[in-house]
Amino acid sequence: MDDNQTIEKVDVRVIVSENNMAEIVSKAINNVQLEKDYNIIVSSIIPTKDMELAKKVASGADIILIGSYGHDEYYNILYNDLKTDFNHIGLFNYDNVISDEGTIEISHAEREIFNSIIKAGLSYSLNIINIHSLENKLSSLTRKYNSLLDDYNGLIDDNEKLEKVNLELKDEITNLNHNIDKIKSDFSSFKGRFEDIHNKHILEIYDLNDLWQEVFDESLLNQEKIIIATNKFRPDNIIVGQGFIGAVDKPTAIDWLKVVKTALIFVEDKEEELKKELNNLNNESDDKIIDEREYDIPNNIGDFFG
Numbered sequence: 001m002d003d004n005q006t007i008e009k010v011d012v013r014v015i016v017s018e019n020n021m022a023e024i025v026s027k028a029i030n031n032v033q034l035e036k037d038y039n040i041i042v043s044s045i046i047p048t049k050d051m052e053l054a055k056k057v058a059s060g061a062d063i064i065l066i067g068s069y070g071h072d073e074y075y076n077i078l079y080n081d082l083k084t085d086f087n088h089i090g091l092f093n094y095d096n097v098i099s100d101e102g103t104i105e106i107s108h109a110e111r112e113i114f115n116s117i118i119k120a121g122l123s124y125s126l127n128i129i130n131i132h133s134l135e136n137k138l139s140s141l142t143r144k145y146n147s148l149l150d151d152y153n154g155l156i157d158d159n160e161k162l163e164k165v166n167l168e169l170k171d172e173i174t175n176l177n178h179n180i181d182k183i184k185s186d187f188s189s190f191k192g193r194f195e196d197i198h199n200k201h202i203l204e205i206y207d208l209n210d211l212w213q214e215v216f217d218e219s220l221l222n223q224e225k226i227i228i229a230t231n232k233f234r235p236d237n238i239i240v241g242q243g244f245i246g247a248v249d250k251p252t253a254i255d256w257l258k259v260v261k262t263a264l265i266f267v268e269d270k271e272e273e274l275k276k277e278l279n280n281l282n283n284e285s286d287d288k289i290i291d292e293r294e295y296d297i298p299n300n301i302g303d304f305f306g
Contacts, residue, residue: 009035012117013044014092015054016067017074020104021094022047025067028109040117049074051081058082063120065113067092090120206253208245215254216261229260 012034016022022045034040046057058064064082068075070093079089096115097108212220220226223243230240238256239246247253 010040010062011060012040012042012063012065013057013061014042014046014065014067015057015078016045016047016092017049018067019047021067024097024104024106024109025092025113027106028113031106032110032113034113034117051077054078055081058087061087063087063117064089065092065116065120066090067094069094088120090116092116204249204253205244205246206250208240208243211245211250211253212257215257225264226257226260229263230256 014022014025016025025045029042029045034042043061044057046053048054048057064087066075066078066082066089068078068091071091075091083089092112093116096112097104099105099108208223208226209220212218226245227240230238235256237248237252245253245257247256
């Protein structure tokens with residue numbers, strides 16, 4: 001318990017330039033009972049002008065009182081050498097302990113001890129208040145800085161996400177442009193293939209497989225042959241493609257399918273016979289050579305539809 005009380009006491013050390021002043025200070029301190037009444041101890045009273053000795057005496061003190069005639073050279077030198085961030089220095093002014101008659105008064109010395117310690121203590125307290133104020137400001141600025149840092153990091157994360165989204169959008173735009181080009185190409189092909197649809201006044205569209213099944217009671221095995229035949233002969237008001245047949249009416253569509261089916265049957269039945277006839281023509285003498293192109297019949301009967 002006593003150790004705790006000792007730690008809490010304010011340690012004051014007095015450095016004076018004259019021996020007689022050391023005696024006056026010692027008597028004044030004994031009279032005012034600083035330790036008992038104010039929890040202040042004066043642990044050293046040293047008369048010296050030796051800077052090294054003064055530094056040793058002052059080391060570790062809370063408050064250092066320098067005895068001098070005002071802020072003279074002696075005071076300023078000691079102040080500059082002894083002042084640290086951890087102590088406070090006050091002036092024990094000799095001028096204040098000398099009476100008007102020029103004598104040194106103990107009562108004046110007692111008052112000067114109080115005043116010197118109070119001034120140094122006030123400086124100490126004001127510095128503590130200032131330190132606390134600065135600490136509060138620093139704490140507030142630290143919180144603001146951390147908040148701004150969080151916002152900054154958040155913005156960086158958002159920016160990275162936006163960059164990723166931007167790259168994805170660029171890829172999507174590239175794909176869309178590719179798809180648009182493909183659609184344009186498909187549309188051009190579609191337009192070229194069916195550009196005469198308005199001119200032919202086609203009003204009705206039928207499913208090619210369904211209509212073939214309905215008319216011939218059999219499945220349509222090769223739509224491509226129907227399309228090829230239609231494209232070769234290009235009948236009026238008939239269009240075949242994409243699994244559908246277009247015509248001005250259903251009977252017209254049925255009639256065309258019957259024509260195509262008949263042609264297909266004929267071609268399939270006569271395929272071997274036509275091949276033999278072509279071979280015979282090729283074997284005739286040179287002066288009777290007939291240009292096969294006059295018959296407009298291809299060497300491969302499948303070329304009608306392929």
